[in-house]
Amino acid sequence: MTSLKTKKFDLNTERDFALINSQTLSNLKMKHSSYIKVKSDSAEIMCEIIATENLIEPELIGLKESSIKLLNIKKDQKVSVYARRKPASLEHVKNKRIGSVWKENQIRSIVNDICSGQYTDLEISMFTLAQFYKGLNMDEIQFLTSSMSEYGTTIDFDEPVYDKHSIGGIPGNKVSLIIVPTVAAAGLLIPKTSSRAITSPSGTADTMEVLCDVNFSADEILEIAPKTRGMLVWGGTLDLSPLDEIVIHRVEQPLGIDPHSQMLASIFSKKVSTGVDYLVLDIPTGEGTKMPTKEDAINYAHEATELGRRLGIQIEGALSYGEQPLGKAIGPALEAREALNVIMGKGPTSVFEKSAELAGILFEMAGLAQPGQGASLASDYIEKGKTKEKMEEIIGVQGGNSTVTPDDILVGEYTATVTAPKDGYIVKLSNSTIKKIAFAAGAPKHKVSGVYLHKKLGDYCAKDDELMTIYSNSEGRLTEALNLSMNLSPYILEGMIIKRISSGPKV
């Protein structure tokens, strides 16, 4: 152990670093790019060492502002510096190689060590890739889920909690904005926490934020939700599952992987943390989704329901059609507008129907409708304006304008419309390409950006009919998005041959 005086350094990196003079490092027998523990009276962080000859004086330690904040120290205050020891739980991780099944206490120690900052990024990848390459059995997934939720914030209501969750994978899936007010209108408690976009042009939280605030503390949710019966908030501020944030940020996104077991544990740890009792699970299925085949989706649904059973959550999985975007609008503002339209009886049938089906399943679980009758009851709520009334109430308590209309919602001022190059039926409308175009236009960061689809799968187009309109907040982004749509052609029209290449006449 040694004591070094802190100096704030104007460098920014994802991880914590410690800038130390090479002479001091040599005295401490430490090397750059290795890890140390830095400890104050109230906290401890792990830092990667950056060495310098002259940028910092000997006996000082340079830290970035956020590290100083974490350590809760004042200017010039001394911190203790230790060599870092590898966490013992790493041995359990390694044992996956020989097929070991992780025990409950082993999983808990891994989760605790990762959440308390004991693992390097490489070690977190070793844990995540153990799941990716070897998989976990149902016991392990259950223990991982419980450990993850134990480490996070818990929100306890003293009555049954209902919830809807989608595993994601298709753009335009704004149904939560219709399901939550419908279910709440029937008096069921549905305090839905949702994510911002990770790989989609708009997460439910991004879409709802167009209409009102989505940042609420656990205490605020506990106070408001029992009265309104429903809320739509961002889960990110609540720290429901710290491991999830770490693993997603540091390994899954950089490597572009989403191990099955981690995906299940991620979803269900948050459900456990928020005290969910009844859950309808939307599983979009089909090419271009997370579940390319029906078998994948059915297996997943079986696992999810089994995991729910073990955790005391009653679950119904619903395989939904996922071969094209849902509805016509993609991007936060466009989706919020479409959701309001549906609530007012003016939106696309597909969004209306999917919302009513999923809400109806919760009605059946709650005993408010006979099996098979839930969707019709939910449709009633929407058609008779009860959903609209409840949505206005929720928007109001979440600090938005409760009398907002679809036309009030601003969308991107720069627009371009893509038309059909020839006559034909639309035989393909690619989820992934539509996402890319929406990203290029600026979604989800720029809420007014997105894509509006005039035509969907199976529709007939005459040459020059409008296929889609791109909305953007900037002319440059609009051009980028338009170029992308020209190159990638999200729509495929039957019989459309783009180019014929001939070998020339036979000699």
Place this chain on the structure above:
Amino acid sequence: MTSLKTKKFDLNTERDFALINSQTLSNLKMKHSSYIKVKSDSAEIMCEIIATENLIEPELIGLKESSIKLLNIKKDQKVSVYARRKPASLEHVKNKRIGSVWKENQIRSIVNDICSGQYTDLEISMFTLAQFYKGLNMDEIQFLTSSMSEYGTTIDFDEPVYDKHSIGGIPGNKVSLIIVPTVAAAGLLIPKTSSRAITSPSGTADTMEVLCDVNFSADEILEIAPKTRGMLVWGGTLDLSPLDEIVIHRVEQPLGIDPHSQMLASIFSKKVSTGVDYLVLDIPTGEGTKMPTKEDAINYAHEATELGRRLGIQIEGALSYGEQPLGKAIGPALEAREALNVIMGKGPTSVFEKSAELAGILFEMAGLAQPGQGASLASDYIEKGKTKEKMEEIIGVQGGNSTVTPDDILVGEYTATVTAPKDGYIVKLSNSTIKKIAFAAGAPKHKVSGVYLHKKLGDYCAKDDELMTIYSNSEGRLTEALNLSMNLSPYILEGMIIKRISSGPKV
């Protein structure tokens, strides 16, 4: 793409970094901690972005000295900065999850992409952990080996090349210093490249370096070796297997793993690169080695010989006793001294015998001795002074003092001797603890540091008999090493009870 003016920055990290002003980053739509490509006229590197508000001006890029050297640019010269694209070969890596068998061209593209700096550390870990968790089949190991050697330097002799390799795992294994001159004395060509210590207190290159230079270029080896018939050089300068260096440094050492397939490919890629035709493979076996059981070692030997067959290398694997350090000396100078003693007929029998056995196997492979007679021929070479004469020649051409004697070799001036706490037979002498003590004393960095074992397994000790002497270059390190030996007790004497703890009399 954008152009930024280079500025040298006094920061040191393992990886290349790019220090960029936050304003510039925002203009470029880039984020700190993401990766960019930096390109000069002659080279291209991948850098992790560090952001700063004030430490660097807008439109500049801060690089460390070694990055500037790699890019071969002058002061203030401009470089091109690109967003980094993920290498396509990553998809092959990922497919290991579903049990894909890597094809030859897939492995080649992975190896090329890693060696040319296209992979981040996390991505290299994904490749290494695919091997760790899933394993490779023999075809894949063969392709990996070939691809690794293709990427490195090749040394081609126009006559058969002999070699000895140890997979390592026990301290004190200085037999190469006896085998090489013995085999060369018989006229066989044995231009041995070896490593420095990775996890041991002295690698063969470290030990040889006590006697002479070990840094030679491929051209120098091609010129010298055919004349002397033998050399003992460090392989590190030769760049025989660039992938190996990258994987060991960036993933295997930090995570403390050594996947089986990677270990085989690592060894054999260098053998292919140096044109080895006949190889004797020393496989130390027993508790505390890399091959804890005889079955492990036999399986390994079968795999190695099969891999050799496919690569055109004739191999004989030799399981050797590895439950305690080999000989009495551990640490570069002490080991060099012991090797010279053995060559002069004064060293420990175990080192003499193991050296003669392994050299003898090469004699049999070369047809110089009948099966089973090689060891006795090798013993003759040592006993009749031919090994000594050849070693003096090799030391001479490698720039050392060819008339060096064991007593000329300096060892640590700070010494401490550990004695037996009571009478008894030595029933255990721990490889790993002896290693730790030698490390604490300063080996392999400080060549004079190490441990000398007065007693070995099975020896009888009277109380206060000398067990071992620790040598160090510094008083502080000596104390550390001595404390460690007190705490960890490398020797266990039969019947020795250190302490009795009683619950007290029954009430």
